[in-house]
Amino acid sequence: MNEFELIQRYFTRHAANAVLGVGDDAAIVRPTAHHDLHISTDMLVQGQHFFPDVSPSALGHKTLAVNLSDMAAMGATPCWAVLSLALPQADKNWISEFSDGFFRLAEEHGLSVIGGDTTCGPLTLSVTIFGETPRGQALRRDAAQAGDDIWVSGSLGLAALAIKQRLHHDFSIPDNVMAECTQQLERPTPRVALGRSLLGLAHSAIDISDGLMADLGHILVRSNVGADIWFENIPTHPWLAKNRRDFAEIITAGGDDYELCFTAPHSARSKITKLSEELSCTLTRVGRIKIDKSTRLIDRLEQPVALSNNGYIHF
Amino acid sequence: MNEFELIQRYFTRHAANAVLGVGDDAAIVRPTAHHDLHISTDMLVQGQHFFPDVSPSALGHKTLAVNLSDMAAMGATPCWAVLSLALPQADKNWISEFSDGFFRLAEEHGLSVIGGDTTCGPLTLSVTIFGETPRGQALRRDAAQAGDDIWVSGSLGLAALAIKQRLHHDFSIPDNVMAECTQQLERPTPRVALGRSLLGLAHSAIDISDGLMADLGHILVRSNVGADIWFENIPTHPWLAKNRRDFAEIITAGGDDYELCFTAPHSARSKITKLSEELSCTLTRVGRIKIDKSTRLIDRLEQPVALSNNGYIHF
Numbered sequence: 001m002n003e004f005e006l007i008q009r010y011f012t013r014h015a016a017n018a019v020l021g022v023g024d025d026a027a028i029v030r031p032t033a034h035h036d037l038h039i040s041t042d043m044l045v046q047g048q049h050f051f052p053d054v055s056p057s058a059l060g061h062k063t064l065a066v067n068l069s070d071m072a073a074m075g076a077t078p079c080w081a082v083l084s085l086a087l088p089q090a091d092k093n094w095i096s097e098f099s100d101g102f103f104r105l106a107e108e109h110g111l112s113v114i115g116g117d118t119t120c121g122p123l124t125l126s127v128t129i130f131g132e133t134p135r136g137q138a139l140r141r142d143a144a145q146a147g148d149d150i151w152v153s154g155s156l157g158l159a160a161l162a163i164k165q166r167l168h169h170d171f172s173i174p175d176n177v178m179a180e181c182t183q184q185l186e187r188p189t190p191r192v193a194l195g196r197s198l199l200g201l202a203h204s205a206i207d208i209s210d211g212l213m214a215d216l217g218h219i220l221v222r223s224n225v226g227a228d229i230w231f232e233n234i235p236t237h238p239w240l241a242k243n244r245r246d247f248a249e250i251i252t253a254g255g256d257d258y259e260l261c262f263t264a265p266h267s268a269r270s271k272i273t274k275l276s277e278e279l280s281c282t283l284t285r286v287g288r289i290k291i292d293k294s295t296r297l298i299d300r301l302e303q304p305v306a307l308s309n310n311g312y313i314h315f
Numbered sequence: 316m317n318e319f320e321l322i323q324r325y326f327t328r329h330a331a332n333a334v335l336g337v338g339d340d341a342a343i344v345r346p347t348a349h350h351d352l353h354i355s356t357d358m359l360v361q362g363q364h365f366f367p368d369v370s371p372s373a374l375g376h377k378t379l380a381v382n383l384s385d386m387a388a389m390g391a392t393p394c395w396a397v398l399s400l401a402l403p404q405a406d407k408n409w410i411s412e413f414s415d416g417f418f419r420l421a422e423e424h425g426l427s428v429i430g431g432d433t434t435c436g437p438l439t440l441s442v443t444i445f446g447e448t449p450r451g452q453a454l455r456r457d458a459a460q461a462g463d464d465i466w467v468s469g470s471l472g473l474a475a476l477a478i479k480q481r482l483h484h485d486f487s488i489p490d491n492v493m494a495e496c497t498q499q500l501e502r503p504t505p506r507v508a509l510g511r512s513l514l515g516l517a518h519s520a521i522d523i524s525d526g527l528m529a530d531l532g533h534i535l536v537r538s539n540v541g542a543d544i545w546f547e548n549i550p551t552h553p554w555l556a557k558n559r560r561d562f563a564e565i566i567t568a569g570g571d572d573y574e575l576c577f578t579a580p581h582s583a584r585s586k587i588t589k590l591s592e593e594l595s596c597t598l599t600r601v602g603r604i605k606i607d608k609s610t611r612l613i614d615r616l617e618q619p620v621a622l623s624n625n626g627y628i629h630f
């Protein structure tokens with residue numbers, strides 16, 4: 001199977017919302033008038049972002065999910081994506097399963113794949129994704145305001161626990177807990193509907209890919225503010241919560257969560273609580289933005305919780 | 316140097332034409348009203364697309380050039396790009412030189428880098444590029460018409476000769492010829508101004524990355540037509556032209572040329588010749604589109620020229 005047959009067979013699906021999809025030197029789209037176009041890109045490398053034995057279908061899901069999560073963090077509606085793959089060989093089964101996982105999630109979100117590239121090389125996946133918001137309404141990192149509540153969706157630390165256990169076998173984790181953690185690692189749910197619903201409600205947002213402390217840190221730096229984060233409030237799995245102190249780093253700095261962290265004014269609380277019910281998505285207040293630029297992770301006695309690692313570093 | 320410092324130091328430059336550049340979950344741009352947005356992506360892998368000893372500056376140039384070439388082939392004006400890199404280590408000198416080569420070419424074309432991703436991994440480069448044309452005017456592959464002239468820019472075969480010589484040392488090539496071929500391989504000139512000028516003149520276009528026969532083949536299939544290609548007319552280096560028959564495959568199917576192949580009606584000939592002078596870019600008529608779907612590479616006696624390979628295959 002050569003490159004063109006490969007693209008044709010597994011990656012060419014009808015792109016209803018494009019003028020011209022896969023098969024020319026470029027795809028052609030017509031963005032919506034009076035909207036902002038959002039563009040984000042993520043590259044996944046074997047051994048760095050996923051284990052070599054991950055199922056191709058889960059990898060296809062995750063490759064798109066991490067990119068959808070960036071759209072969610074902007075409050076953008078995802079529209080199009082391009083996908084590039086370097087593959088060690090043209091293994092039809094692998095490619096077919098990967099493509100199933102990828103396109104299943106794409107279809108859930110009405111996203112069209114309009115282009116890409118395939119080449120021979122060490123397994124590497126690169127997606128660029130496009131989304132839209134009404135002009136000027138995006139949830140940016142630089143718009144948090146002193147007094148804002150800090151909110152987090154879902155539960156943090158599950159994916160990081162799955163990685164740590166796979167690498168070090170440090171804990172005796174019940175099978176059902178490990179299964180949930182692995183599911184969260186391999187098939188995260190991008191919070192696209194949540195992000196979109198936060199337009200006009202939240203001031204700022206980010207997705208938690210490198211751990212809450214590191215990613216919230218980006219909001220704080222760019223918004224020129226500080227924060228108190230309430231350690232006991234951070235939502236996590238009940239099994240982790242039982243020994244919360246022992247898992248402090250996994251919960252607050254573990255990474256790979258793909259939940260949203262956002263800040264919103266006090267006045268938005270009841271609407272956000274209602275949204276949580278409507279979307280069946282847990283939303284938890286975990287702290288507050290301060291004008292003072294210090295950042296504290298504190299317990300209920302206002303004592304600092306010590307961490308040796310504040311987030312995932314790629315080098 | 317961690318990932319964020321790396322991005323900040325070498326890949327964050329002011330993006331005058333973006334609402335929001337590097338540093339949030341997504342970049343934000345506002346495409347021009349009444350224009351089509353063109354999107355293309357290319358991934359480059361060491362050993363597959365470039366030699367391990369290529370200079371980082373040349374690699375930076377080429378990484379962007381192959382993407383600009385896709386915009387040229389659509390007649391699009393390049394506007395923005397995102398760049399993802401997997402790097403085996405954070406080598407500051409390498410990154411600095413790569414970034415210089417990349418940004419020098421970007422600035423020549425008024426292109427802004429608005430986002431990207433860096434990660435640790437086998438050297439892999441992935442660019443997604445964006446450009447615009449007035450609505451409905453793009454040069455597509457599916458619009459060639461019977462009777463069209465087939466044109467080619469520049470000279471073909473130089474890059475392929477450089478690769479072949481590097482791998483096999485088959486020929487005794489004069490140093491100055493080899494230098495020209497290496498320059499063409501490592502620092503191709505994307506034909507952006509030519510592509511843009513062909514809007515309204517040419518019917519269809521493609522860039523020659525996999526060899527003339529293979530890439531013209533894409534136009535023919537999608538336009539549902541055939542072609543006669545006149546072997547002796549295909550422009551190449553004088554050193555190759557001296558033994559044209561011996562180099563038939565390198566000239567017609569070598570790949571990595573990044574010249575444009577386009578088709579245009581007879582009535583456009585004088586304008587195209589004038590364009591060639593204005594842009595100081597050789598443009599040569601190399602054949603004709605036929606209603607009959609056969610494709611022939613023929614010599615001046617109308618005899619077929621045999622080739623064992625019709626284009627570069629990635630697997």
